[in-house]
Amino acid sequence: MALYIKSIENLINEFKKLPGIGPKSARRIAYFLLKLPDDDILKLSRSIVEMKEKVKFCSQCYGLSEEDVCYICRDESRDRKKICIVEEAGDVAIIEKTGEYRGLYHVLGGLLSPIENIGPSEIRIPMLLSRVKKNDVDEIIIALNPTVEGESTTVYLKKILQPLGIKITRLASGLPVGGNLEYADEITIGRAISERREI
Amino acid sequence: MYLKKLELINYRNYSKVNLDFGKDTILIIGNNGNGKTNLLESIHYLSTGKSHRTYTQDEIIKWGSKQSWIRAIVGSDGVSPVNHLIEIEMRKDNETRIKVDKTTRRKKTDFVSILPTVIFSPDDLKIIKDGPSERRNFLDSLLEKIDSSYYRQRLQYQKILAQRNSLIKSADKSAGSKIDREINLTLEAWDSNLVKYGSSVIKKRYELLDEIRPEFKDYMENFFKGVSADIFYVFSWNRKNMPDSFENESSGNYQDVEIQDEDNSVVGSMERNLEEVFYRKLRENIDKDMQYKITTIGPHRDDFVILLNGKNLRFFGSQGQQRVASICLRLCELDILKEKIKEDPVLLLDDVFSELDIERKKMLVKAVKNKFQTFITATNMSYLDKLDMEFGSKLLVMDNGITPLDL
Ligand SMILES: Nc1ncnc2c1ncn2[C@@H]1O[C@H](COP(=O)(O)OP(=O)(O)OP(=O)(O)O)[C@@H](O)[C@H]1O
Ligand SMILES: [Mg+2]
Ligand SMILES: [Zn+2]
Numbered sequence: 001m002a003l004y005i006k007s008i009e010n011l012i013n014e015f016k017k018l019p020g021i022g023p024k025s026a027r028r029i030a031y032f033l034l035k036l037p038d039d040d041i042l043k044l045s046r047s048i049v050e051m052k053e054k055v056k057f058c059s060q061c062y063g064l065s066e067e068d069v070c071y072i073c074r075d076e077s078r079d080r081k082k083i084c085i086v087e088e089a090g091d092v093a094i095i096e097k098t099g100e101y102r103g104l105y106h107v108l109g110g111l112l113s114p115i116e117n118i119g120p121s122e123i124r125i126p127m128l129l130s131r132v133k134k135n136d137v138d139e140i141i142i143a144l145n146p147t148v149e150g151e152s153t154t155v156y157l158k159k160i161l162q163p164l165g166i167k168i169t170r171l172a173s174g175l176p177v178g179g180n181l182e183y184a185d186e187i188t189i190g191r192a193i194s195e196r197r198e199i
Numbered sequence: 200m201y202l203k204k205l206e207l208i209n210y211r212n213y214s215k216v217n218l219d220f221g222k223d224t225i226l227i228i229g230n231n232g233n234g235k236t237n238l239l240e241s242i243h244y245l246s247t248g249k250s251h252r253t254y255t256q257d258e259i260i261k262w263g264s265k266q267s268w269i270r271a272i273v274g275s276d277g278v279s280p281v282n283h284l285i286e287i288e289m290r291k292d293n294e295t296r297i298k299v300d301k302t303t304r305r306k307k308t309d310f311v312s313i314l315p316t317v318i319f320s321p322d323d324l325k326i327i328k329d330g331p332s333e334r335r336n337f338l339d340s341l342l343e344k345i346d347s348s349y350y351r352q353r354l355q356y357q358k359i360l361a362q363r364n365s366l367i368k369s370a371d372k373s374a375g376s377k378i379d380r381e382i383n384l385t386l387e388a389w390d391s392n393l394v395k396y397g398s399s400v401i402k403k404r405y406e407l408l409d410e411i412r413p414e415f416k417d418y419m420e421n422f423f424k425g426v427s428a429d430i431f432y433v434f435s436w437n438r439k440n441m442p443d444s445f446e447n448e449s450s451g452n453y454q455d456v457e458i459q460d461e462d463n464s465v466v467g468s469m470e471r472n473l474e475e476v477f478y479r480k481l482r483e484n485i486d487k488d489m490q491y492k493i494t495t496i497g498p499h500r501d502d503f504v505i506l507l508n509g510k511n512l513r514f515f516g517s518q519g520q521q522r523v524a525s526i527c528l529r530l531c532e533l534d535i536l537k538e539k540i541k542e543d544p545v546l547l548l549d550d551v552f553s554e555l556d557i558e559r560k561k562m563l564v565k566a567v568k569n570k571f572q573t574f575i576t577a578t579n580m581s582y583l584d585k586l587d588m589e590f591g592s593k594l595l596v597m598d599n600g601i602t603p604l605d606l
Contacts, residue, residue: 112362112385112388112389113362114362114363114365114366114369114385114389115361115362115365117369119382119385120381120384120385148355148358148359148362148392149362151392152359152362152388152389152392153388155387155388155391155392156384156385156387156388159384159387159388160384185348185351190348
């Protein structure tokens with residue numbers, strides 16, 4: 001019979017629910033925490049609670065923020081006529097890290113998926129529409145993952161935004177930089193070819 | 200390529216077998232239920248990463264065991280001989296691991312072309328006799344062997360289709376049989392992607408059948424002197440008298456498929472045109488889709504039809520004629536494989552001779568003889584002696600074991 005201590009097993013079970021963590025890593029982390037000084041443990045547990053208390057959705061773009069309006073939406077130096085549409089709040093950070101984009105964002109919080117009963121109103125599309133109608137927007141950049149759901153959501157957005165006379169673009173999906181043509185999958189190569197552009 | 204060494208562990212009825220083969224014709228003799236088909240199945244598995252007769256891996260693992268293995272050395276001879284070690288490990292819960300030369304292959308599509316095979320199986324009669332899904336499956340399996348992007352494209356199509364079907368079902372709940380504007384807008388978004396991916400599936404299948412067509416006619420007219428044979432692709436939108444229960448397609452019979460010239464040239468050189476037609480038909484049939492609560496238009500409902508003297512072979516052919524037609528399809532598969540993959544395929548002939556009369560037995564032998572490594576199974580030698588065949592080796596399958604017979 002293996003050693004069984006209830007409080008340890010409880011924690012392990014909590015860790016197992018986290019993304020990317022299997023039973024082995026869950027156990028490793030639990031035993032690692034056991035060895036930490038009390039101060040560190042308190043700091044860790046407090047920051048989890050604090051994060052959950054403080055972080056909320058920005059009332060304009062639905063990105064993450066500790067204020068009612070996030071720092072991106074407040075930043076007057078940004079190009080307020082451009083809105084980049086992403087699926088999750090985490091995608092904002094990814095695009096921000098590139099430093100290439102100086103417009104605003106809109107976080108959908110999901111993608112169209114009839115199987116999961118997710119339609120346009122479940123993914124903040126009504127909010128997007130009213131935002132676009134209220135403000136002076138001249139370009140919408142769609143940056144959704146090229147999955148089945150992402151592509152259909154893209155087509156849908158195009159259908160409802162085009163009548164408003166706004167320029168709509170999507171991220172070019174090409175070959176990974178530094179990647180080798182030989183190792184890219186066929187669909188990626190196919191799309192890179194069909195969406196090629198003049199140089 | 201040919202199969203040089205085969206080792207099976209806990210595979211179907213075999214606990215352990217170890218066999219060596221030459222690049223010639225190998226005869227496998229054994230009574231009913233002794234494991235001849237199982238042996239060919241394992242070779243087919245080695246080639247495609249799947250069984251030709253089951254989708255559930257667990258079935259393959261020997262009863263009472265937890266794992267089974269296929270290990271093989273495949274290769275070629277000549278001035279610069281090549282050898283590959285292929286290892287397949289199957290576990291309960293449908294987990295499979297495939298290694299080639301000790302490196303794990305994550306994607307099945309990575310390895311399918313190493314040892315191309317064509318299997319002639321008694322089940323092939325289903326391609327002719329059963330519902331359209333068997334015929335689509337014939338085209339799909341062949342396309343997967345020659346076109347590495349096809350599998351993923353079809354998978355993508357199926358995902359979109361599942362989403363669309365879901366949408367149609369939910370639309371009905373909220374708005375009766377007429378769809379409201381909001382749902383229709385969402386539906387259009389799914390439709391445009393359905394058409395995008397679906398069209399490439401249709402196009403590839405259509406073009407494949409187009410390539411098969413002249414050879415198929417030749418083979419058929421050779422097997423049956425004085426008849427005329429033909430084979431046509433049937434688009435979902437040309438399938439007439441939609442059976443009420445098309446979810447169970449094998450029960451639906453549509454004898455008068457209309458073969459319209461306009462639509463047969465749809466694919467041709469103009470890819471755009473196909474997408475247009477597909478989209479138009481999809482939208483035209485929207486009310487029917489709502490009524491049946493399922494998508495009625497698309498490659499998932501395409502078919503092909505074989506005509507013998509102008510009559511649909513599926514309904515009017517004799518058993519022998521149908522059997523020969525299924526063999527001719529496989530011979531076409533062989534020709535296509537030879538042309539597209541620059542590797543010699545391996546032929547697996549599972550009990551194909553028994554239903555044929557002596558004339559047609561001889562014709563089949565002529566078509567496949569001495570070309571590639573060929574595995575032939577039979578329950579006895581009696582009629583094989585009358586056929587002009589040379590066997591490199593003979594194996595007797597008995598008591599869950601395999602022993603070589605003296606020549
Ligand atoms: N997972 C398994 N474990 C053990 N035995 C199995 C398993 N699956 C099938 N069998 C056995 O394999 C036998 C069937 O073998 P197979 O279909 O290869 O026979 P065959 O020699 O082709 O016969 P036939 O001449 O009738 O076609 C059956 O007796 C069945 O009980
Ligand atoms: Mg058999
Ligand atoms: Zn914001």
